[in-house]
Amino acid sequence: MSFITKAARSDVGSGIAIALLSLTYALSYGALLFTSPLLTPYIGYAITAALITTVVTGVAVAYMSRIKFSIAGPDSNSVAVMATLFFLVSQSLADKGLQGEMLAFSTLTIMVLITLVTALVMFLLGYFRLGNFIRFVPISVAGGFLAAAGCLMVSGAIVLATGLDPMNPSSFNAVSEQQMVKLVAVLILAVIYWYSSTYIDNNLALPIAIFGSIFIAHGIFAYQGLSIADAQQMGLLLEVSGETKLFIPATQAVWDSATLTTFIEFIPETLAVIVVVGLAILLIIAGVELERNFDSDLNHELKIHGYAIGLSGALGGFAGLVSLSRSLLNAEKKSRFPMAAFLTTILCLGVFIIGSDVISLLPQISLAAMVLFLGAQIAFRWMVSTYNTLDRIEYFMILVIAVTTLYAGFIFGLCL
Numbered sequence: 431m432s433f434i435t436k437a438a439r440s441d442v443g444s445g446i447a448i449a450l451l452s453l454t455y456a457l458s459y460g461a462l463l464f465t466s467p468l469l470t471p472y473i474g475y476a477i478t479a480a481l482i483t484t485v486v487t488g489v490a491v492a493y494m495s496r497i498k499f500s501i502a503g504p505d506s507n508s509v510a511v512m513a514t515l516f517f518l519v520s521q522s523l524a525d526k527g528l529q530g531e532m533l534a535f536s537t538l539t540i541m542v543l544i545t546l547v548t549a550l551v552m553f554l555l556g557y558f559r560l561g562n563f564i565r566f567v568p569i570s571v572a573g574g575f576l577a578a579a580g581c582l583m584v585s586g587a588i589v590l591a592t593g594l595d596p597m598n599p600s601s602f603n604a605v606s607e608q609q610m611v612k613l614v615a616v617l618i619l620a621v622i623y624w625y626s627s628t629y630i631d632n633n634l635a636l637p638i639a640i641f642g643s644i645f646i647a648h649g650i651f652a653y654q655g656l657s658i659a660d661a662q663q664m665g666l667l668l669e670v671s672g673e674t675k676l677f678i679p680a681t682q683a684v685w686d687s688a689t690l691t692t693f694i695e696f697i698p699e700t701l702a703v704i705v706v707v708g709l710a711i712l713l714i715i716a717g718v719e720l721e722r723n724f725d726s727d728l729n730h731e732l733k734i735h736g737y738a739i740g741l742s743g744a745l746g747g748f749a750g751l752v753s754l755s756r757s758l759l760n761a762e763k764k765s766r767f768p769m770a771a772f773l774t775t776i777l778c779l780g781v782f783i784i785g786s787d788v789i790s791l792l793p794q795i796s797l798a799a800m801v802l803f804l805g806a807q808i809a810f811r812w813m814v815s816t817y818n819t820l821d822r823i824e825y826f827m828i829l830v831i832a833v834t835t836l837y838a839g840f841i842f843g844l845c846l
Contacts, residue, residue: 445769447634448756452488452503452774453781454637456480459504461797462513462804463541463748464534465586466520467593472534474675479538480504481778483742487750489775490738492768497718497726501756501770502738506804507572507710508703508749510579513801515699516541517586519692526688536689538677538746543693544700545743551704552711553736561712561729570824572709574831574843575702577812581836583805591616591798593665608664612795619643619799620806627803640800647793658791667793676782677746702843707749711735714754722761 460480464473484503491502519540523533555561585596592609595601626639651661661667693700715731731752739749760770813832816825827846835843 442769442773445760445773448501448759448770449773449777450634450637451756451759452484452501453777454640455504455506456484456778457781457792458640458797458800458804459506459509461792462509462583462586462801463516465513465583465590465801466517467589468520468524468529469516469534469537470590472531475534475538475677478675478782479541479677479747481782482745483747483750485775485778486742486745486747487738488771489768490741491734491752492771494734494737495752496730497715497752497757499757499760500718500752501760501774502735502752503750503756503774504748505707505710505714505751505753506808507576508707508751510583510805510808511575511699511703511706512541512544512748513586514579514582515544515696515703517582518699519696522692522695523688526692528688532684535677535682536684536686536692539679539683539685539689540693540696541748542679542683542743542746544703545739545748547700548704548707548749549736549738549740549743551736552708552732552739555708556729556731556733556736559729561732567705567709568824568827569709569820570827570831572706573812573816573828574846575706575835576808577828577832578835578843580805580807580809580812581832584802584809587616587620587798587802587805588613590801591795612665615795616799616802619796620803623799623803624807640796643796643799644791644793647796648791661793665794667791679744679746698839703749707739707751708732711751714752714757717754718752718757722758 457477457480460477461473463479464470464476469476487502491500495502516537520533520537523536528536555563582597589595592612593601594605594609594613622643623636623639626635647666651666656664656666658667711732712728715726715728719726735751739751742748742750756770812828816828820828831843831846834846
């Protein structure tokens with residue numbers, strides 16, 4: 431009897447598409463987590479964490495979920511809030527005297543702590559059958575945080591590509607020609623990504639656009655006679671440091687007072703991550719139910735997400751959850767064998783094995799454009815599109831919470 435059944439082999443087509451999508455999101459979301467200039471040199475660790483999250487949560491949810499076509503991995507909503515949080519965490523750690531790789535390790539340790547706390551809350555909600563309480567959390571709470579996170583992602587993308595900070599208008603007083611060229615290129619690429627994902631009815635359109643932009647960038651470098659080292663020195667390619675990109679919590683986590691006090695300092699932001707993850711699971715599962723016309727056990731799904739997220743955190747990943755688009759793409763699978771999760775694992779392991787070479791070839795402009803596109807999409811969804819779907823009080827609260835979070839911090843937004 432063959433390892434892969436005939437029915438499973440029939441799922442290879444959609445499995446390959448899902449694997450490519452998952453890899454693209456892993457690379458993009460991993461880069462998104464370390465948009466702070468203090469963390470960018472160590473972006474390889476974040477990308478590896480995203481690959482771990484993609485594999486671990488993808489396999490765990492595929493095997494344990496009662497929605498048999500579920501595909502899980504990093505989610506744009508939760509990653510947006512975490513990226514904003516890590517930007518602030520890195521600044522706080524730097525103020526305490528941490529720098530270089532130790533600062534990156536401390537940030538990753540806080541990421542693991544936040545992930546494990548999120549996993550525990552999801553598991554307890556499911557175990558005590560309290561999942562339905564998530565349905566009573568006002569949508570404006572998650573919407574306000576996500577709108578603020580989207581705006582900060584746009585700002586972080588521009589900082590990543592050009593060094594110019596939209597949150598600090600004075601940084602635009604002296605803009606060089608090279609910075610302006612980078613800014614225009616990032617905006618053009620972001621529009622291409624948006625068009626590919628919105629108007630081209632093919633799940634592979636966005637991955638093809640992203641990888642296409644990478645090949646075109648290298649073609650331009652070759653035409654201009656720029657070597658890899660020259661492009662890195664000019665800030666056109668990522669320049670990563672450190673011999674290994676794998677962060678192992680059991681041996682590399684930092685438990686000093688600076689890390690622990692910073693974690694305690696950002697507990698309100700951690701609560702925001704938990705709220706967003708819980709609501710994202712609820713909304714995505716509700717979307718799957720609506721599209722496929724069936725009811726699921728939300729408490730069971732929360733409990734197995736607790737297992738999956740906890741395992742991801744223990745191995746150095748972060749919170750991943752069921753994906754609406756990839757799950758629906760996998761909905762016509764004919765076999766119980768998780769072909770999509772299997773192919774995703776093989777592809778992610780392949781990238782991990784040659785990871786340092788791949789990461790050093792990623793153009794900053796392409797990654798920054800992806801971050802800008804995702805951030806703008808999230809901000810637009812919650813600050814513009816919701817105007818026609820929510821009542822005016824709830825829509826107004828989203829704007830108030832978003833603006834308050836942007837200019838006063840997460841704790842004030844949470845209090846609202």
